[in-house]
Every structure is written in C-alpha cells, then in structure tokens.
Amino acid sequence: MVHPVVKLVAQRIALGLLLLIAASVLIFVGTMVLPGDVAQSILGQSATPETLANLREELGLNVPPVTRYLNWAWGVLHGDLGTALTNGKDIAEAMGKRLGNTLFLAFWAAVIAVPLAITLGLISVRYRNRWPDKLISIVTLATISVPEFLLGYISVYFLSVKFRLFPSLATVFDGMTLGERLFAISMPVLVLVLAVLGHMMRMTRAAILNVLESAYIETAELKGLSPFAIIAKHALPNAIAPVVNVVMLNLAYLVVGVVVVEVVFVYPGMGQYLVDHVAKRDVPVVQACGLVFAAIYIGLNILADVISILANPRLRHPK
Amino acid sequence: MPDLATNATPMLDIRHLRIEATSFPPGEAPRNVVLVDEVSVSVQKGKVLGLIGESGAGKSTIGLSSMSYGRGGVRLTGGEVLLNGRDIRQADGAALRVLRGKEVTYVAQSAAAAFNPAKRLMEQVIETTLHHRVMTRAEAEKRAIELFKKLGLPNPETIGNRYPHQVSGGQLQRVMTAMALCPKPDLVVFDEPTTALDVTTQIDVLAAIKDAIRDTGVAALYITHDLAVVAQIADNILVLRHGKAVEYGTTDQIINHPQQAYTQALVSVRSIDHNEKLATTPILQVASVTARYRGTNFDVLKDVTVDLSPGQTLAVVGESGSGKSTLARAITGLLPPRAGEIRFDGRVLSADLANRTKDDLRELQMIYQMADTAMNPRQTVASIIGRPLEFYFGLSGEAKRVRLQELMDQIEMGAGFADRYPAELSGGQKQRVCIARALAAKPKLIICDEVTSALDPLVADGILKLLLDLQAREGVAYLFITHDLATVRAIADRIAVMYKGQVVRYGQKSDVLSPPFDDYTDLLLSSVPEMKLGWLEQVIKSRKMESAGN
Numbered sequence: 012m013v014h015p016v017v018k019l020v021a022q023r024i025a026l027g028l029l030l031l032i033a034a035s036v037l038i039f040v041g042t043m044v045l046p047g048d049v050a051q052s053i054l055g056q057s058a059t060p061e062t063l064a065n066l067r068e069e070l071g072l073n074v075p076p077v078t079r080y081l082n083w084a085w086g087v088l089h090g091d092l093g094t095a096l097t098n099g100k101d102i103a104e105a106m107g108k109r110l111g112n113t114l115f116l117a118f119w120a121a122v123i124a125v126p127l128a129i130t131l132g133l134i135s136v137r138y139r140n141r142w143p144d145k146l147i148s149i150v151t152l153a154t155i156s157v158p159e160f161l162l163g164y165i166s167v168y169f170l171s172v173k174f175r176l177f178p179s180l181a182t183v184f185d186g187m188t189l190g191e192r193l194f195a196i197s198m199p200v201l202v203l204v205l206a207v208l209g210h211m212m213r214m215t216r217a218a219i220l221n222v223l224e225s226a227y228i229e230t231a232e233l234k235g236l237s238p239f240a241i242i243a244k245h246a247l248p249n250a251i252a253p254v255v256n257v258v259m260l261n262l263a264y265l266v267v268g269v270v271v272v273e274v275v276f277v278y279p280g281m282g283q284y285l286v287d288h289v290a291k292r293d294v295p296v297v298q299a300c301g302l303v304f305a306a307i308y309i310g311l312n313i314l315a316d317v318i319s320i321l322a323n324p325r326l327r328h329p330k
Numbered sequence: 331m332p333d334l335a336t337n338a339t340p341m342l343d344i345r346h347l348r349i350e351a352t353s354f355p356p357g358e359a360p361r362n363v364v365l366v367d368e369v370s371v372s373v374q375k376g377k378v379l380g381l382i383g384e385s386g387a388g389k390s391t392i393g394l395s396s397m398s399y400g401r402g403g404v405r406l407t408g409g410e411v412l413l414n415g416r417d418i419r420q421a422d423g424a425a426l427r428v429l430r431g432k433e434v435t436y437v438a439q440s441a442a443a444a445f446n447p448a449k450r451l452m453e454q455v456i457e458t459t460l461h462h463r464v465m466t467r468a469e470a471e472k473r474a475i476e477l478f479k480k481l482g483l484p485n486p487e488t489i490g491n492r493y494p495h496q497v498s499g500g501q502l503q504r505v506m507t508a509m510a511l512c513p514k515p516d517l518v519v520f521d522e523p524t525t526a527l528d529v530t531t532q533i534d535v536l537a538a539i540k541d542a543i544r545d546t547g548v549a550a551l552y553i554t555h556d557l558a559v560v561a562q563i564a565d566n567i568l569v570l571r572h573g574k575a576v577e578y579g580t581t582d583q584i585i586n587h588p589q590q591a592y593t594q595a596l597v598s599v600r601s602i603d604h605n606e607k608l609a610t611t612p613i614l615q616v617a618s619v620t621a622r623y624r625g626t627n628f629d630v631l632k633d634v635t636v637d638l639s640p641g642q643t644l645a646v647v648g649e650s651g652s653g654k655s656t657l658a659r660a661i662t663g664l665l666p667p668r669a670g671e672i673r674f675d676g677r678v679l680s681a682d683l684a685n686r687t688k689d690d691l692r693e694l695q696m697i698y699q700m701a702d703t704a705m706n707p708r709q710t711v712a713s714i715i716g717r718p719l720e721f722y723f724g725l726s727g728e729a730k731r732v733r734l735q736e737l738m739d740q741i742e743m744g745a746g747f748a749d750r751y752p753a754e755l756s757g758g759q760k761q762r763v764c765i766a767r768a769l770a771a772k773p774k775l776i777i778c779d780e781v782t783s784a785l786d787p788l789v790a791d792g793i794l795k796l797l798l799d800l801q802a803r804e805g806v807a808y809l810f811i812t813h814d815l816a817t818v819r820a821i822a823d824r825i826a827v828m829y830k831g832q833v834v835r836y837g838q839k840s841d842v843l844s845p846p847f848d849d850y851t852d853l854l855l856s857s858v859p860e861m862k863l864g865w866l867e868q869v870i871k872s873r874k875m876e877s878a879g880n
Contacts, residue, residue, distance in 0.1 A: 226443035233397055234458040235430035248448040324448055324493045 015329055019320050027313040034305040035087075039080050042294050042301075053096060070096075087302065093295040097288070102299045106284065110303065112183060113273070113280035116196055117265035120203035124265075125258055128208050132215025132254075136242055139220065151209035163202050163275035170198065181276040199276045203269065207261040214257035218250035225249070252319035259315035266311075267304040339415060340372035341516050341549045342396055348408030349391050349400070349573070365391050365404065366573040373517065378543060378550045380564030380581070382557055382596070384786035385757070388573040389553045393519045395419075396551060397434045398426050414516065431458035435510035439522040441502035445494035451505055452490025459513040470512065477508035480545060481538040499650075500531035504538050511546055518543075519551045524559060528649035528813055529857040536562060537870050555786055557596050558859035561585050562866040569593050585861060595788070597861060602794055602820040606839045609824065612637040612673075613807050614644075614661070614775055619670035621660050630656045631667070632831045638824070640774065641805040645818040645839075647854065648828035654811045657828070658777045661809070662694060675774060692722045695768035699780035701760035705752045711738075711763050712748040718770040737766040740800065758789040762796065769800065777809045782817060794820055815858045819843065827851050 050066040051058060067073055071082075086093060092102040131151070135144040154162065171179035177197045187195070222228070223246055231245045270282030277283075281300060288296035320326055349366035366388040373379045381389045391404060395411055398418045411419045413433060418426065435458070438444035445454060456470035465473065471490070478486035481504040494502060503523055510518045523539065524532040540563050543550050554560050560567060560581075567584040569576040569592065577590045588594045614637065621631040631653050638644040646654045659665040661672055663683035672679045674694065680686050698704040705714055712734060719725040719733055738745065741762040752760055761781060768776050778797070782790035798821055801808065812818060818825060818839075825842040827835040829850045835842055847855065856869050 226438065226440065227446040229401070230436070230438060230444045231446070233394075233399060233430050233436040234461065235427040235432060236457075236461060237427060240461075245446050245449075249446070322448075325495050328493050328496060330496055 016320060016326050019326065020317050023313055023316045023320070027309050031306060031309050034309065035084060035302055036080065038298055038301040038305065039076075039083065042298050043076060045292075045294075083298070087299075092299040092302075095288070095293055095296050097291050097293045097296075102296055106281070106296075106299060106303070109279060109281050109284045112278065113266060113269060113282065115192070116181075116199055116203070116269065116273075116278065116280060117262070119193065119196065120200045120207070120265050121262055123200065124204040124207050124261070125211065127204070128211035128258075129215050129254065131208070131212045132219065133239070133242055133247070135212065135216045136219045136223070136246075137239055139216075144216075147212065151212050154205040155209035159202060159206050159271050160275050162205060163198075163272060166198055166201060167275075170201075179276070181278040183279065196278070199269075199272050199278055202272055202275075203265055206272075207264060211254070211258055211261055215250070215254050218253040219246045222246040222249045248322075251322040255318045255322070256315045259311045263308045263311045266307050340412075341375050341414060342373040342551070343412040344369060344371050344392070344395065344409070345412070346370055346409035347392065347395060347406070347411065349388065349395060349404060350407045351400075351402065351404045364573060366395075368409075369568075369570070369573075369575050370409075371568050371575070371578065373549045373551065375516070375549055376547045377565045378552055378563055380560035380567040381551060381553045381570060382555065382560050382567060383570035383576075384555060384788065386572070387570040389555075389570055390521050391573075392570070393521055393551050393553045394436075396517060396519055397430050397436065399430070428462070431515075432462040432464065432513055433515055434517045434519065435513065435515045437503075437506050437510045437518060437520045437523045440526050441506040441523075442494065442499055442526075444506060445502060447494055449493075450490065451492055451494065451497070455490060455505065455509040455512055458509075462513060464513045474508060474512055477511055477542070478505070480542055481505075481508055482534065483508075498531075500527050500535055503527060503535050507535075507539055507542060511542060511548065514546075515548060517549045517551065519553070521553045522555070523552075525554065525556070529815070529859075530649055530853055532559070532859075533857045533866070533869065537866060539563065540866065556859065557585070558861045558865075561861055561863060562859065569596070581863065585863065602791065602798070604798060604821055606823045607639070607642050608838070609637065609642070610639045613640040613675055614638040614809070615673040616657070616661065617671050617673065619657075619660055619667045619672065621656060621665055621667040623656075623665070629668070630831050631660060633670070634828075634831075634833055635670075636824075636826045636833060636836060638775070638807050638809060640807050641801060642823040643801065643808040643810050643821050644824045644826065645810045645812060645822035646826050646828060647812060647815065647818055649813055649854075651830075652828040653831040654813075654828055655779055656831075658696070658779055658809065658811060661777065662696060688722070692718075692771045693774045694777070695771050695773040695775070696777045696779065697761070697764050697768050697781045699783050701757070701764045701784075702752065704764055705760065707752050710749050710751055711755075714752075714763060715766045715770055718767060722771050733770070737770055740769065740803075741766045741796065756789075757785055758792060761785065761793055765793075765796065765800070769804070769806075772804075773806060775807045775809065777811070779811045780813070781810075783812065783814065790817070797821065815855060827854065 050063050050070060050072060054062055054066060071079065083093070090103060092106065094100060095102055095105065131147050135147050138144050157165075167179045170176045178195060179198065181196050181199050183192055183195050219242060223242075228241060228245060231241045236244070266281075269280065270286060272278070273280045273282035274286060281303070285297065285300040288300075347366055347369045348364065351363050351365055352360050353363045354360050369388070369392060371379065371392075381392060383389050391400070394401065395406055396413065398406065398411060398421060400406060406419050409419070410417050413429065418429065421429070445451070452471065452474060455474045456467070459465050459470040459473070460467060464470070474490060475486050478489055483489050483501055483504055489497065489501075489505070497505065507523070520539065524535050527535060536559065543563075552560055552564055564581050566579065567581050568578045569584065569590070571592055577584060577588065577593045584593060585597060588597050616634055616636045619631055619634045620629050622629045634653075634657060636644060636646075646657060648654050656665060660667050663679065663681065663686055666681035672681075674690070679690060715734055715737055716730055719730050725733060734748065735745065738748065743759060743762055747755070747759070752763070755763065782793050785793060794817065797808065800806065808821075810818075810821060822839045824837065825835075825839050826833045827842065827850065835848055835851050842851070843855070853873065856873065859865065
C-alpha cells in the first residue's frame with residue numbers, strides 16, 4: 012500500500028501543475044486583451060495597413076489564439092521562451108542571468124530574514140507583553156509600514172551618503188568574487204529583510220502563543236523545563252505549519268516582489284528586466300517573466316503545503 | 331479531625347493552605363475568589379492520599395500546590411507547603427524548576443491532551459530524567475521500558491517509538507504514569523487519571539497504577555471525584571467541598587464509618603428508583619441498520635435492531651468505539667445507513683437528513699454530553715430556548731414569552747436566568763438549558779448522548795431525576811446513550827449492550843441485568859467500581875475477558 016503522505020503530496024503537486032497551466036492561460040489571455048497588438052507597437056508611427064498586415068503575418072498573429080497558445084506552451088516546455096521583439100534576442104538566455112541575480116538577492120535576504128524572524132518571534136513569546144516584545148513589535152511594524160522605496164532611499168541617505176558604509180548602487184557583473192557581490196547587494200538585502208521580517212515574526216509569535224494554550228505545555232512546565240526550552244522544544248514543533256506558510260509567502264515575495272527594490276538600487280535582476288520590457292510593450296518577454304514568476308510563486312506554496320503535511324505526525328505516522 | 335501523623339517526617343506536609351484567584355466576571359469589576367482555605371494534610375513516604383470532592387472543591391488546585399503551581403491566575407496566598415521539610419510556597423522560579431519533574435511529578439486527567447503530539451513517547455517519558463540529570467539516556471530508556479512492562483503495556487520495547495495518536499487512551503494514561511515514575515520522584519500527583527477512560531479500561535489502569543506505586547515505594551496524591559475508585563487505591567482520604575476540608579481519615583474510616591453528612595451522601599448509593607415499563611407499540615424501530623463512515627472500509631454499526639416504546643427509555647451501553655454515538659447519528663440522519671431502515675411513529679424516516687420533513691426534525695431532538703459546546707456562547711438563555719419556538723411554531727412576543735417561562739419552570743430554573751449567557755451558568759444549569767431547548771420542540775423522542783458524563787455525581791442525579799420527571803409528564807421517549815451502568819440502572823426500561831458495532835445483549839432492564847451473562851456484559855458490569863475495600867483485586871482475579879480498548 013502507498014503511504015498516505017505520498018498520496019497527499021502527489022495530490023498537492025498535481026494541483027500545483029494544474030494551477031500553473033491555468034496561470035499560463037491567464038497570462039496569455041491577459042497580454043492579448045491589451046489594446047493594440049505587437050505589430051502596432053513595433054511599427055508605432057510608421058504603421059500603414061499594408062506593413063501591419065505583413066508584420067502580423069510574419070509574427071504569426073493571424074493564427075487563431077488557441078493555436079498560438081499551444082505553440083507558445085509547447086515552446087516553453089522545451090525551454091524556448093521565444094525571442095524578444097525589441098532586440099530579437101533569445102529571452103531564455105537574456106533572462107537566465109537576471110533570474111540568477113534575483114535569486115541570489117532573494118536567497119541572501121531569506122538566509123538572514125527567516126532565522127531572524129523566528130528567533131525574534133520566540134523572544135517575543137518568551138517576554139510577551141513586556142518591553143522586549145513591545146520593542147520588537149513596534150520596530151517590525153514600522154518597517155513593514157514604510158513603503159520599500161522610501162526605506163531604500165532612507166537607507167541610501169544614511170548608510171551610503173552620510174556614513175559611506177555601503178554602495179548605493181547594487182552593480183554586479185561577471186568576474187566579481189562572492190565577497191564583492193555580497194558587499195554590492197548589502198543595501199537591497201537590508202531593505203528586503205526589513206520588508207519581510209514583520210509578517211514572519213508576527214506569525215511565529217501568534218502561532219506559538221496559540222500552541223502555548225495546550226495542555227501539553229502545562230505538562231512541560233510541570234516537568235521543570237525553562238520557559239525558553241518549553242517554547243523552542245514543545246511549542247515550536249507544533250507551530251511549524253502556519254509559520255512555514257507565511258515564510259513561503261514571504262520568500263515568494265522576495266523573488267516576485269522585488270521590482271521596486273531592484274529599480275531603486277539599479278540591480279540587474281528580473282524586476283528591472285520586466286519593467287523595461289513592459290514599457291516597450293515587448294509581449295513575449297512580459298509573458299515569459301509572468302510565467303516564471305507564477306511558477307516560483309506556485310512552487311514555493313506547494314513546498315509550504317508539503318512541509319506542513321510532513322510536519323504533521325498524524326499524517327507522517329498513521330495508526 | 332483524626333491525627334494520622336506518625337513519627338516520621340512527612341514527605342509532603344500542607345499546613346493551613348490558602349489559595350486565591352482573581353476572577354473576571356463579564357461586565358463586572360475583577361474580584362478575588364478564595365479557592366482553598368485552611369486545608370492541612372500530609373503524606374508519608376510510600377503512602378497514597380486520596381483527595382475527593384466535586385468539581386470546584388479545590389482538589390486539583392491543592393494537588394498542583396504540591397508543585398507550587400497555579401493554573402491561570404491562581405495564587406498560593408497563605409499557609410505552608412512543606413516538601414521534604416522545605417517550604418516550597420516561597421521558592422522562586424529557578425528553585426521550583428529543580429523540584430518539578432524530579433521530586434514531584436504529575437499525571438494529568440487527559441493523557442491524550444497532555445502529551446506533545448509532535449514528539450515520540452520515549453522522548454517525552456525520559457525528558458525530565460535527562461533534564462534533571464538523574465540518569466544517562468541509556469539508563470533512562472532502560473528504566474522506561476521496565477516501567478512500561480510493569481504497567482502492562484503491549485510491546486514495551488517498541489511502544490516508546492510511537493507518537494501519542496498511535497496509542498489508545500488507556501495505554502497513554504499508563505505511559506504518562508511511566509513518565510511520572512521514570513525520574514524516581516518522591517511524590518506523584520495523579521489528577522483524575524482514569525476519569526476519561528471506559529470502566530473496562532479504567533480497571534486495568536487502576537490496577538497498573540496501584541502495583542507501580544507499591545513496587546516503587548513512591549508517595550502519591552490521588553485526586554478523583556469517584557469515591558469508589560479512591561477506595562481501591564488510597565491509604566488515607568481527604569474529603570473536600572468548596573475549598574474546605576470536610577473530613578479526613580483512613581480509607582476504612584471514610585468508606586465504612588463516615589462522620590459528616592456530606593461524606594455520607596457521597597458514600598451512599600444512588601437515590602433514584604425507577605420501575606421499568608413493559609414495551610408497547612414502538613415509536614422508534616431501528617431495523618438491521620448497518621453504517622460506515624465515508625472513506626473508511628469497515629462498518630461501525632453491524633445489523634443493529636432495537637425498538638423503543640413511547641414514553642420509555644432505551645439505554646444504549648458500551649465502551650467508547652462501540653458504535654453508540656454512531657447509532658444516534660444514523661437515527662438523526664447525520665450518517666445515512668448503508669442498509670436497514672429506521673421507522674419512527676409508524677413511518678419510514680428518510681435516511682438522509684436533507685429529505686426529512688420539518689415535523690420529522692421537530693419530533694426528534696438531541697441533548698449532548700458537552701452542554702458548553704452545544705450552546706452559542708454569545709446568545710442568552712432566552713434566545714437559545716426561544717429559537718426552536720420561533721422555528722417550529724412561529725411563536726413571537728407574548729406567546730413566546732409565556733411558553734419560555736413554562737419551559738424555564740419545567741427545568742426548575744427561575745425567571746432570573748433568561749437573560750444570562752451560558753458562561754454565567756454552572757455545568758448542571760447548562761445541561762438543563764439544553765434539555766429545555768430540546769423540549770421546546772415538543773418532541774416525541776429525545777436522544778441523550780452521555781448527558782450526565784461530564785457532571786458531578788450529585789448534579790448528575792438531579793438531571794436524571796428531572797429527565798424522568800419530564801418523561802412522566804410529557805410522555806417523551808429517550809434513547810439514552812451512556813457508558814455508565816449506574817445511570818442505566820437508574821433510568822432505563824430497556825437496555826441494548828453494544829460491543830464493536832453490534833448489539834450483544836438486548837431486552838428489558840431486569841432481563842439484561844440478571845445472570846447468566848454473556849462474557850462482555852459480565853465484564854462491563856463487574857468493572858463498575860464498587861465502594862468497598864479490596865474490590866479491585868477481587869475483580870481482576872475473576873475476569874474472563876479483556877476490554878476492547880486494550
């Protein structure tokens with residue numbers, strides 16, 4: 012017999028794939044209903060009915076939309092994201108490096124933010140309603156409330172301009188060592204950490220406080236364990252599911268929501284790439300970016316679901 | 331009060347203990363409540379002290395005071411709690427952490443809730459032993475396995491690798507006892523350790539705990555509301571009421587020669603006398619009903635056939651998992667049966683709830699075990715009882731008010747209760763409101779699912795009397811689901827004994843409760859604790875079969 016967890020996980024993954032297909036259809040349809048078509052935007056002022064018809068023929072815009080979608084999806088499945096209209100370059104190639112940069116930035120932000128958020132959450136619970144809890148709450152609430160671009164400019168003003176600690180432009184290029192790269196992205200990482208810390212910390216705090224109401228916490232107290240051991244050893248393992256979900260949402264945000272931060276620090280990532288090509292109405296690039304973002308978002312959420320399932324001993328070890 | 335002290339220094343010596351808490355009544359200023367006052371008691375090494383009383387008597391509060399622990403806002407405000415000669419009431423957090431889990435350990439009422447669901451049993455059993463550095467991990471695991479053996483747990487070598495949800499309730503309670511005994515404590519506090527168990531399982535756990543206490547020579551506080559249970563295990567008994575000591579003496583003194591009126595009331599058997607009625611044309615016929623839950627592959631009810639006559643009581647008895655409550659779900663239409671039919675008042679009831687008429691719904695009402703969760707906490711008593719009056723009869727204004735008053739009188743609660751919220755009622759009062767809500771629909775049949783199980787014996791008696799009284803006046807029939815045979819004796823006309831989804835014995839009360847018995851009914855009847863010393867040993871020796879819960 013198949014272990015029920017395998018079945019559950021397989022179900023989640025199948026659902027995720029279905030969702031991804033639905034997202035791809037939405038992206039395709041969404042970019043199609045934009046006023047004017049690609050041919051129009053390429054030719055711009057110089058469009059005559061004749062040249063338009065020619066270009067449409069050339070770009071395959073006269074083919075029925077369903078066929079175009081299937082062709083596009085088929086290409087994507089084979090790693091072919093199409094070519095950019097504006098410069099005729101292969102999208103997959105151009106995006107590859109930028110996606111790498113974005114993931115690099117997101118990775119380091121996550122490496123700092125996730126453990127920090129959970130630790131701060133634990134500290135908040137330990138000293139709940141006392142000054143450390145209140146201080147953590149106020150600071151994290153303040154950093155979520157300030158818009159990221161403002162947070163970016165404020166940190167540029169202080170850390171780069173006044174104290175000259177970090178570079179204000181996050182320029183990275185081939186041939187930099189890891190250390191140089193990390194130094195270059197220190198400011199955007201800082202802003203991203205401040206942007207996502209609050210949600211994760213507050214969710215950790217709420218989930219653990221909820222668990223602390225359980226009878227087994229009293230058992231742990233009567234065992235003579237210290238307050239911190241009770242929180243970390245007995246409460247945290249039972250609060251994993253809600254915490255993981257909010258962590259994954261924030262990780263997804265780190266990848267797909269960094270547009271503003273990348274623009275502020277002129278970082279050559281996906282966000283910049285997307286914004287540039289939206290302005291030029293380069294539909295294939297926008298579609299490709301949309302699809303990659305959707306895939307990352309769905310993938311991380313499925314991962315959260317799977318971890319929640321695995322964290323539940325009742326599912327992991329059935330009777 | 332008799333002097334029970336011997337020459338030795340007591341392990342635990344509680345002197346003039348006073349415990350207070352702050353309560354926050356809704357809409358009023360916080361006020362101070364005295365939970366325990368002027369209680370003095372002591373426990374010698376190797377002895378068991380029983381603390382007995384109704385809920386709210388302060389039993390658990392006193393039990394936890396031996397670890398200097400107060401639930402919620404409970405504070406130990408006066409007197410002394412001497413553990414091995416030291417006053418622990420004054421000790422600070424760090425000093426208490428050294429003593430909790432090492433010198434004194436605790437066994438909770440619901441082991442199922444008291445174990446951490448995310449950790450393996452062994453990890454939890456030896457946690458304190460390692461934390462307090464009593465033994466090395468290998469030694470602790472060895473001792474835990476020995477204790478598992480001593481407590482009669484199946485697969486003692488491997489049961490520690492399981493998670494709490496993989497083990498039955500009776501077994502968990504024994505694992506928790508092993509957890510308490512593992513660090514070789516001086517004192518163990520047992521807080522109603524068998525109350526949540528079936529009688530048939532309770533007896534095994536009780537015997538296991540008794541043997542373990544004797545073999546390890548530990549002192550124990552045994553807290554319970556069941557005098558018959560404590561009589562089997564305790565050397566001395568302290569009877570508590572409203573936070574004050576009523577009577578303190580040896581078990582023999584309390585059981586056989588109680589001095590105080592309250593103790594005498596506790597010791598005396600139930601006062602309800604009910605003459606069984608003979609069956610007439612049934613109002614409810616359950617014919618060959620077989621049912622299973624969706625997504626499972628075994629029948630929880632197998633070919634169940636029972637009848638119930640108007641104005642009578644059919645008691646359905648059995649341990650948890652026997653299918654009692656599932657039968658109620660099948661009758662009410664919540665779980666459509668796979669086979670068989672249910673006839674009510676001469677007509678066949680639709681299997682599915684959605685296809686039943688409003689009259690079908692009205693004539694068949696339910697009362698639940700947990701009155702707390704069966705009522706909306708944000709509604710007043712008047713709107714809880716008023717809802718069926720509006721829904722079924724379209725009453726409003728004066729007519730509704732008059733009928734409401736009538737119902738309040740029937741449940742013997744005055745007009746002053748109409749505007750109260752459930753949280754402002756006692757357990758017995760809550761259950762009365764639920765009864766009134768069922769009666770408001772003028773039903774012909776009420777299904778009572780363990781309605782007295784969560785109540786103290788004296789309060790439960792009051793509820794049973796009320797139910798019998800209402801039956802005589804209103805002619806309503808009861809399908810009474812319970813695991814408590816004393817209750818069955820008190821109110822049933824007919825009895826169906828259920829075991830693993832089947833009715834194993836069925837008939838008039840006098841027939842079912844007279845020998846010769848089948849093995850299961852015999853086990854069930856013999857497992858009900860009796861208020862005499864030495865009953866436990868006697869019954870363990872003469873048993874023919876084990877309970878299904880083991």
